[in-house]
Amino acid sequence: MPDDDTRFARVYRTHYKSVCAYFFRRLPSDLVDDAVAETFLVAWRKFEQMPEGGEALAWLYGIGHRVLLHQWRGSRRSHRLGRRLEGLGLNAPQLPEEIVLVGEESRLVRQAASSLKETDREILRLTLWEDLSHAEVAAILGLSVEAVRQRYSRAMAKLTREFNRLDTTRSRYPAAQEGGVR
Amino acid sequence: MITEEQMRSLFAEANPVPDPDALDLDEHDISVSLATLERQSSDRAGADETIDDAPGIGRQPWLKWVAAPATLVVVVVIAVLIQRAGDQAPATSAEQTIAEEFTASLERLDAEAVSGIVGSAGASSYLSNFGYDENNPGSIAGLWEWWAIHDMKFTFDRGCRKTPGQDGRDLTCDFRLENDWTRALGQTEMLGRIEMRVVGGQIVSLRSYFRPFDDFPAWDSVVQWLKYTHPEEFGTMVVNGNGLADTAKLTPESMALWRGYEPQIVDYLSKGS
Numbered sequence: 001m002p003d004d005d006t007r008f009a010r011v012y013r014t015h016y017k018s019v020c021a022y023f024f025r026r027l028p029s030d031l032v033d034d035a036v037a038e039t040f041l042v043a044w045r046k047f048e049q050m051p052e053g054g055e056a057l058a059w060l061y062g063i064g065h066r067v068l069l070h071q072w073r074g075s076r077r078s079h080r081l082g083r084r085l086e087g088l089g090l091n092a093p094q095l096p097e098e099i100v101l102v103g104e105e106s107r108l109v110r111q112a113a114s115s116l117k118e119t120d121r122e123i124l125r126l127t128l129w130e131d132l133s134h135a136e137v138a139a140i141l142g143l144s145v146e147a148v149r150q151r152y153s154r155a156m157a158k159l160t161r162e163f164n165r166l167d168t169t170r171s172r173y174p175a176a177q178e179g180g181v182r
Numbered sequence: 183m184i185t186e187e188q189m190r191s192l193f194a195e196a197n198p199v200p201d202p203d204a205l206d207l208d209e210h211d212i213s214v215s216l217a218t219l220e221r222q223s224s225d226r227a228g229a230d231e232t233i234d235d236a237p238g239i240g241r242q243p244w245l246k247w248v249a250a251p252a253t254l255v256v257v258v259v260i261a262v263l264i265q266r267a268g269d270q271a272p273a274t275s276a277e278q279t280i281a282e283e284f285t286a287s288l289e290r291l292d293a294e295a296v297s298g299i300v301g302s303a304g305a306s307s308y309l310s311n312f313g314y315d316e317n318n319p320g321s322i323a324g325l326w327e328w329w330a331i332h333d334m335k336f337t338f339d340r341g342c343r344k345t346p347g348q349d350g351r352d353l354t355c356d357f358r359l360e361n362d363w364t365r366a367l368g369q370t371e372m373l374g375r376i377e378m379r380v381v382g383g384q385i386v387s388l389r390s391y392f393r394p395f396d397d398f399p400a401w402d403s404v405v406q407w408l409k410y411t412h413p414e415e416f417g418t419m420v421v422n423g424n425g426l427a428d429t430a431k432l433t434p435e436s437m438a439l440w441r442g443y444e445p446q447i448v449d450y451l452s453k454g455s
Binding site: 009012013016017018020021024025069105106109110113117118119124128129141142143144156157159160163164167 | 183184185186189190192193194195196197198199200202203205207212216367368400401402403406409410
């Protein structure tokens with residue numbers, strides 16, 4: 001219907017960059033275009049379920065989450081993607097020049113976050129990077145709001161402990177952390 | 183030593199794309215992407231996939247004809263009324279019978295009953311929907327046996343209907359769904375639908391959709407729980423397991439473990455996961 005088409009186009013233009021950013025935060029950059037396209041294709045098909053107003057973006061993130069978890073599942077592409085993401089804590093940069101640009105604190109944050117469960121990392125990402133409420137995160141991850149609240153709190157405590165531990169180790173053995181005496 | 187408050191700030195600062203508006207994306211490219219998407223969607227609407235969830239809802243290209251010149255209005259309205267009536271009326275075709283035979287067997291999780299009506303292409307499309315393919319073999323019987331462990335209850339109480347815009351061989355069947363996991367989470371019944379194509383008395387294409395996010399209820403939570411509480415058996419029970427392609431293995435060893443852990447999983451979920 002023309003009204004729906006117009007509304008979809010409006011939602012698309014309004015949130016396209018945010019959806020791109022969502023995937024850039026989680027995927028190697030050469031996989032982002034496909035994931036974004038797939039997300040909006042699913043959104044088009046389920047458009048009658050799209051909430052009005054500001055909730056539409058959280059709904060799109062929910063579809064994006066499922067694109068990562070479900071629609072890539074079982075395909076050859078997902079196996080390749082899985083191998084590429086294996087061991088990455090927070091979509092760590094892969095090119096040497098990018099690694100140089102990342103600050104030491106940021107590196108420690110990524111290292112500390114790799115000690116968390118993937119779901120807990122995603123709760124932190126959705127809350128602090130996508131700026132979503134616990135209720136919105138719960139809807140996306142299929143958890144109760146209380147579970148998200150508890151897991152967020154525990155994850156943040158664990159992340160802080162792990163960061164402090166790594167920071168202490170680094171202070172104690174600075175040469176080793178910077179690549180040794182050579 | 184930093185505090186949790188400082189940690190929150192550091193984590194936020196580690197965001198690789200803090201400002202989406204700063205992304206270097208050309209407005210023209212966004213328009214082209216939208217046009218491509220609209221074309222893809224239209225193509226799919228006329229081909230293998232069904233876009234609409236229910237008749238009368240969503241984008242139906244024929245509705246645009248309403249805006250055509252007045253001389254066409256009467257013809258279009260009549261055509262629309264006929265099509266809507268066809269979509270919403272209970273179908274009586276042989277295809278309909280086969281579709282409902284399938285959904286009845288799914289309600290009973292009786293895979294034997296579908297052996298004659300789901301062709302190999304139909305079975306492959308159905309299984310690939312759940313992550314099973316040549317690299318990760320599965321079977322309808324195995325999948326349904328695994329579902330039975332969680333007391334999966336499908337209810338098809340609206341029958342099946344022809345899919346708008348197709349020739350009557352494509353059918354959509356809506357279902358309600360609950361299992362031990364959704365009950366443990368205190369969730370209401372999930373909704374979903376199955377789309378199928380019937381040709382020559384056999385189902386040749388079959389796909390399930392779960393709402394709202396096309397995923398099995400609580401699956402991600404259960405995988406995480408299993409990974410960290412029973413890491414020694416995780417590989418026997420789940421394929422891949424890197425968080426992107428987790429699929430339950432359907433081997434006898436895996437089934438026995440799933441059956442054994444079901445009470446623990448339910449207990450975990452009922453405590454708010």
